[in-house]
Amino acid sequence: MYVTALAGNSILISVIISQRSLHEPMYLFLSMLASADILLSTSTMPKALTIFWLGTQAISFDACLTQLFCIHFLFVADSAILLAMAFDCYVAICSPLHYNTILSPIIIRKIAGATLTRSFCIMFPAIFLLKRLPYCQTNIISHTFCEHMGIALLSCADISVNIWYGLAATLLSTGVDIILITISYVLILHTVFHLPSHEAQRKALGTCGSHICVILLFYIPALFSVFAYRFGRKSIPHYVHILLANLYVVIPPMLNPVIYGVRPKQIWEGAVQLFAQLKKYSRWRLTNYESS
Template sequence: MGLLPANSTASGSNSDTRMAGCLLIGIPGLEHLHIWLSIPLCTMYVAALAGNGILLCVILSQPSLHEPMYIFLSMLASTDVLLSTSTMPKALANFWLGSSHISFDGCLTQMFFIHFLFVADSAVLLAMAFDRYVAICSPLRYATILTSMVIGKIATATLTRSFIIMFPSIFLLKRLHYCRINIIAHTFCEHMGIARLSCSDISINVWYGLAAALLSTGLDIIFIIISYVHILRAVFRLPSPDARSKALNTCGSHVCVILLFYVPALFSVFAYRFGGRRIPRYVHILLANLYVVIPPMLNPIIYGVRTKQILKGAKEMFSNIIKESK
């Protein structure tokens, strides 16, 4: 069955969109700039892959970095790579080759992994905030609290929570009846983009999406803020200015990464819901594309520049590679 145009008449047949698949038309209003936009997006994506790949190699290859803080950092790097990879290859294929078609099941799969990885990313940032809280507020108990078993349980809980939150969205989309309209004005599939192709009432999807965001990312933000309130209270009680400076510096990288992750995400959510027609649609879509490549690209740079152990580990790893190649 051929792809059907956006202005086709609605039909009660549930098989139209499911059999024909969907069309991801990219960034509406900026179609003439797709090739030019693909250049910075591709550059940032490659930089994100390279930066996070190096960061993972450094952490895995250096025994001195096999500590909770760096294990959580490796988890963040992994989710960042997967999040950008779940979106960018299809977007770039669309920009370069006009490959806009995606099967309905493929669209659901992409949607699931994008939201799953976003929730997992947020949970990893919460785990990193907990790590800094224990390190600064209970330094003598750090090794006994954050054991390998506890880190394993945190990683398992992170993945389990993301799965439990996002898996029902697949069934909420599959239960809907779809019209002949199969065009998604975006570069990738997301929950509400698919739901709006339906002829059915999608109010359950809207409320579920809002509840999922509040009960995952919303709670993570609250707990991170609480952690840093306790951290700052503990830091400013330290008697030595040098000790305070060192403690604040250890949290600086994490605070930068938190802001880099949540500020664009919250701006995108609020602009999408409350911006109305004042903010053009292409701004939302362009921001969404930048969001999945800029934080993954900058996170390794932030940690590499601000964390002496990472820099030292990278130098040792590259010096070992040079020695072995001679």
């Protein structure tokens, strides 16, 4: 699944970059999502695979904090990108005449910058909250990667601040994103069902359906993992928590290129053109090599 995620998202990014016809807001946001998915799965899966294959179960405290920051930073960034894609869909359907004005290249760059800035500001304090804690008990994390609460639970001090900060950060970032995404799709569906053409309704619902599938695929296991650490440690079997936590960092990155990349005709045609260009370039290199 990890290799599939890397290959699918890399191909998707290459197609969007190489085809000028795809340099539109929707596809630019899609390339951002694909980049975040590659980094999210890469921040966790290589270490998890070395645990299973090579038995290398040790990790330094600083490396653990670095992995933690990357995971949560990219999760918050993924959530913001999904919100941006929902906003893009809303503008395209509800205000199509102002689409190019509202989502101009400058606005897209500002959205990308705001996404990175917000993710950094939310997750950077968590590093200091963990470094201030004394660790005098076991140093074994019952997980395949480092999480905020997974490290905090190793401390022998009061971790109430960590618990409440993590909960507040989740609700004020991902929680707000979910509310805004829900509002966007309610307005989108309200507009769609008032379209005069049934063909236009079907096309709009197909696009929204793909977005909603990706959103549910991303948020449900991720939020379960976040809240299970805080409220369900006794009632939820630990192996269930570990399994779902590993799946949410690899299954959405694996399926997103399929859901988003296969359906749009423009991306499919762009992929065909990209592979045709690569094939032509390979033949040209081979001809030059044989002639030399």
